[in-house]
Amino acid sequence: MSVTENIYEPKPAVLERVVDEIDEVKTFYWRFIDESEQRRFLERFEPGQFAQVSIFGHGEFPASLPPSPTEGELFFTVRKVGSATSAMHEMGPGAVFGVRGPYGNGFKMESYAGMNLVFVAGGIGMIPLRSCIVYALANREMFGDVKVFYGAREPRGLMYMPLWREYEESKDVECHLTVDKADAEWSGHVGVVGSLFKKRDVNLTSKNTVAFVCGPPVMFRFVIRDLKTLGFSDSQIISTLERYMKCGVGKCGHCCIGVAYVCVDGPVFTYKQIKQLGEDI
Ligand SMILES: Cc1cc2nc3c(=O)[nH]c(=O)nc-3n(C[C@H](O)[C@H](O)[C@H](O)COP(=O)(O)OP(=O)(O)OC[C@H]3O[C@@H](n4cnc5c(N)ncnc54)[C@H](O)[C@@H]3O)c2cc1C
Ligand code: FES
Numbered sequence: 001m002s003v004t005e006n007i008y009e010p011k012p013a014v015l016e017r018v019v020d021e022i023d024e025v026k027t028f029y030w031r032f033i034d035e036s037e038q039r040r041f042l043e044r045f046e047p048g049q050f051a052q053v054s055i056f057g058h059g060e061f062p063a064s065l066p067p068s069p070t071e072g073e074l075f076f077t078v079r080k081v082g083s084a085t086s087a088m089h090e091m092g093p094g095a096v097f098g099v100r101g102p103y104g105n106g107f108k109m110e111s112y113a114g115m116n117l118v119f120v121a122g123g124i125g126m127i128p129l130r131s132c133i134v135y136a137l138a139n140r141e142m143f144g145d146v147k148v149f150y151g152a153r154e155p156r157g158l159m160y161m162p163l164w165r166e167y168e169e170s171k172d173v174e175c176h177l178t179v180d181k182a183d184a185e186w187s188g189h190v191g192v193v194g195s196l197f198k199k200r201d202v203n204l205t206s207k208n209t210v211a212f213v214c215g216p217p218v219m220f221r222f223v224i225r226d227l228k229t230l231g232f233s234d235s236q237i238i239s240t241l242e243r244y245m246k247c248g249v250g251k252c253g254h255c256c257i258g259v260a261y262v263c264v265d266g267p268v269f270t271y272k273q274i275k276q277l278g279e280d281i
Contacts, residue, residue: 007249011037011100012096012098013030013098014030014033015029015091015093015095016029017093018093021159022152023157024080025078026077026078026089027066027075027076028076028091029073030075031074032074032099038074042069042074045065045101045102046069046106046107046108047065047135048106048267048268049105049106050063050103051076051099051103052103052248053076053084053097053098053099054100055091056097058087059083059084059087061085062103063076063078064076064128064240066127068132069135070139071134071138077124079124104263104266104267105266106268107131107212107238108268109136113142114208115144115208116145116146116209117132117136117144117146118149118204118210119147120149120214120215120227121151121193121213122193122223123219125213125215125219126150126159126214128267129214132212133148133173134163137170144209145174146172147173148174148176149178149193149196149197150164150175150176151219154182155182155183174202176189176196176202178190180192192219197230205230206233206236209232211236213237213239213271214240234275235270236270237270238268238271239274240269243255243262243263243267245262248263257278258276258278260273
C-alpha cells in the first residue's frame with residue numbers, strides 16, 4: 001500500500017448477476033472494475049474473511065466472503081435487513097457499488113492440515129462457512145474426513161442447494177441436510193441440526209477433529225452441548241462473531257469485545273476465546 005492510499009476508500013465494483021437464494025437473501029456476483037484490483041483481491045483473500053460493502057447514498061456494511069479463493073470469482077450473499085442491504089437487493093446487473101478489504105483473520109485452513117473437519121451450520125450461518133468447505137474440498141489431500149451438517153427451519157431456508165446436491169454424490173465429503181419442518185417435496189432428515197450427529201450413517205468423533213459452527217444463537221448453544229458430549233474441547237470448536245463495524249481495520253473501536261477488535265482479531269474465534277472474551281452467543 002502506498003503512503004498516500006486512503007484505507008477507507010471503497011474500490012468500484014460492478015454487479016454481474018444476482019441469484020435469489022432464499023426468502024430475503026440474494027447472492028450477488030461481482031467484479032472490481034479495475035482488473036488489477038480484481039487480481040489483487042483474488043490473490044489475497046482467505047476463507048472466513050469479510051469485506052466492507054458500500055452502496056452509494058445508502059451506507060456501508062460488512063459482508064462475509066462466501067466464495068473460496070480456489071473458485072476464482074467473487075460474490076456476496078446478503079440478507080435484506082435495513083437501509084444498505086435493502087438498497088443492494090434493488091440492484092441489478094451493471095450496477096456499481098464499492099468494496100474494500102479483504103479484512104479479518106479468516107479460518108487459517110492450513111493450520112488444520114491433517115485433521116478431520118466438521119462443518120455445522122444453521123440457516124444463513126452457512127454464508128461464512130461455504131468458503132472453507134469449498135476450500136477444503138479443493139485441497140482435499142490436506143485434510144482427513146470432511147463432514148457437513150446443515151439445517152434450516154424448512155426446505156426453502158437451505159441455501160446453496162446445487163453445491164450440496166453435488167456433494168451428496170461425492171466420495172470426498174459426507175453431506176447431511178436437515179429441516180425442522182418438512183414440506184411435501186422433502187424426503188430427507190427432519191429434526192434440528194444436532195440430531196444429525198445421531199444418525200446411523202454418521203460416525204462423528206472428536207479425535208483429531210475441528211468443528212466449525214455458525215448459525216443462530218439457539219442452534220449454536222445446542223450444537224455446542226452436543227459436540228461437548230462427543231468429547232470436543234472448547235478449542236476444537238471454531239465460530240465467527242458479528243459486531244457493529246465502521247472502519248473494519250482496527251481504528252474506530254466500534255467492534256470491540258473486551259480486549260479484542262472483532263474486525264482484526266476476528267471474526268473467527270475458537271469457542272475457548274469466545275468464552276474468555278465474555279461473549280454469550
Ligand atoms: C464480520 C461480519 C460479516 C457479516 N456477513 C454478512 C453476510 O455475509 N451477509 C449478510 O447478509 N450479513 C452479514 N453481516 C451482517 C450485516 O453486516 C448487517 O446485516 C448490515 O450491516 C445491515 O446493514 P443495513 O444498512 O442494511 O442495516 P441498518 O439500516 O444499519 O440496520 C437495520 C437493522 O439491523 C440491525 N443491524 C445492523 N447491522 C447489524 C450488525 N452488524 N449486527 C446486528 N444487527 C445489525 C440494526 O440494529 C437495525 O435493527 C455481517 C456482519 C459482520 C460483522
Ligand atoms: S470496526 Fe473499527 S475497530 Fe473494528
